[in-house]
Amino acid sequence: MPPVTENRADSQQGFATRAIHAGQEPDPQTGAVVPPIHQVSTFKQDGVGGLRGGYEYSRSANPTRTALEECLAALEGGLRALAFASGLAAEDTLLRTVLSPGDHVVLPDDAYGGTYRLFARVLQRWGVEHTAAHMPDATAVAAVIQPGRTKLVWVETPSNPLLGVSDIAALAAVAHAAGALLVVDNTFASPYLQQPLALGADVVVHSTTKYLGGHSDVVGGALVVSDAELAQQLVFHQNAMGAVPGPFDSWLVLRGAKTLAVRMDRHCENARAVVALLKDHPEVSQVFWPGLPEHDGHEVAARQMRDFGGMVSFRVRGGLDAALRVCAATRIFTLAESLGGVESLIEHPGKMTHASVAGSALEVPADLVRLSVGIEDIEDLLHDLEQALAAAKG
Numbered sequence: 001m002p003p004v005t006e007n008r009a010d011s012q013q014g015f016a017t018r019a020i021h022a023g024q025e026p027d028p029q030t031g032a033v034v035p036p037i038h039q040v041s042t043f044k045q046d047g048v049g050g051l052r053g054g055y056e057y058s059r060s061a062n063p064t065r066t067a068l069e070e071c072l073a074a075l076e077g078g079l080r081a082l083a084f085a086s087g088l089a090a091e092d093t094l095l096r097t098v099l100s101p102g103d104h105v106v107l108p109d110d111a112y113g114g115t116y117r118l119f120a121r122v123l124q125r126w127g128v129e130h131t132a133a134h135m136p137d138a139t140a141v142a143a144v145i146q147p148g149r150t151k152l153v154w155v156e157t158p159s160n161p162l163l164g165v166s167d168i169a170a171l172a173a174v175a176h177a178a179g180a181l182l183v184v185d186n187t188f189a190s191p192y193l194q195q196p197l198a199l200g201a202d203v204v205v206h207s208t209t210k211y212l213g214g215h216s217d218v219v220g221g222a223l224v225v226s227d228a229e230l231a232q233q234l235v236f237h238q239n240a241m242g243a244v245p246g247p248f249d250s251w252l253v254l255r256g257a258k259t260l261a262v263r264m265d266r267h268c269e270n271a272r273a274v275v276a277l278l279k280d281h282p283e284v285s286q287v288f289w290p291g292l293p294e295h296d297g298h299e300v301a302a303r304q305m306r307d308f309g310g311m312v313s314f315r316v317r318g319g320l321d322a323a324l325r326v327c328a329a330t331r332i333f334t335l336a337e338s339l340g341g342v343e344s345l346i347e348h349p350g351k352m353t354h355a356s357v358a359g360s361a362l363e364v365p366a367d368l369v370r371l372s373v374g375i376e377d378i379e380d381l382l383h384d385l386e387q388a389l390a391a392a393k394g
């Protein structure tokens, strides 16, 4: 078994301090202030079984990955974090650790497309059933729970792409009353804006590809838990299934995490200004952002989040073609999938990220445009959106 390193960070320290120091002691041999990239597969043993630092083979554990895992555990206030090669690899490892054939799960009716596909096209074949529910309504979630069979409730908040907000504490109560685990995909909020474990969640999932990495230069995922037994089971499956990130990818995510707090503050501030522009724009019929007082989830978001995030979606009055014209007309907002990087991105969920849910209950409006508001100068971003919206009319 690889060593289980538990969260040793000083929980009294502030978020930004933990992001920069947790798991990142200066290298004891050289004094290097940044954890080295241990680009190595195997470790010399001093006699059979004589491991120097507990490391024997990098699938089981690698020091650069350990540094990242300790940092992520500290940022989410968890006992143990585990890093993976992608967000979906983290999800797959979690699901095949805690679920068995015959089990049932409750999924959001606006789940991330890849998560939905994993349940509908992969896990279903292994005998795991799912029901989609409107997660902001905890009563509706309780109504679809199958006593004895439902083992897991999955929620993303804010959700993708409609920025729905769900009450994590209320869902934890519903899940726990049925003996199920509550899993929160915290990718959109990041641990800086929201800490689900403290609100009662059992597992936090991240695509570290997004805000945690923050620079659109790495694909990665993570799980964070506070229960020691669940942590042990996940460590076993992480090694047994092998979907681990390499040392360099681990290092890139760790490097990104150091600036998460300052980046998120700017993402939120820029999103607030973008929303103000979209709200009053004649080509825009509806804006989705949890910071808007009229947003259905505004009160819950204000209670469980530090700020409202950098993701903004809106509907274009002219319909599908007008929405596609806006997506094609931006110059600074780059037309691309993904989110959470320093650069602003624009996309059409119906034809891009959410194409795989067309025709299902999870289908998104055809006139919807999603923005990942970056941290460029806000004047430039607003100017770019103004000129792109002028193209909506065609």
Ligand SMILES: *Cc1c(COP(=O)(O)O)cnc(C)c1O
Pocket (backbone or CB within 6 Å): 086, 087, 088, 089, 112, 114, 115, 156, 160, 185, 187, 188, 206, 207, 208, 209, 210, 219, 220, 221
């Ligand atoms: C991107 C994303 C994932 C999947 O992560 P990958 O790193 O692409 O595998 C899961 N959930 C959400 C909310 C995401 O945005």
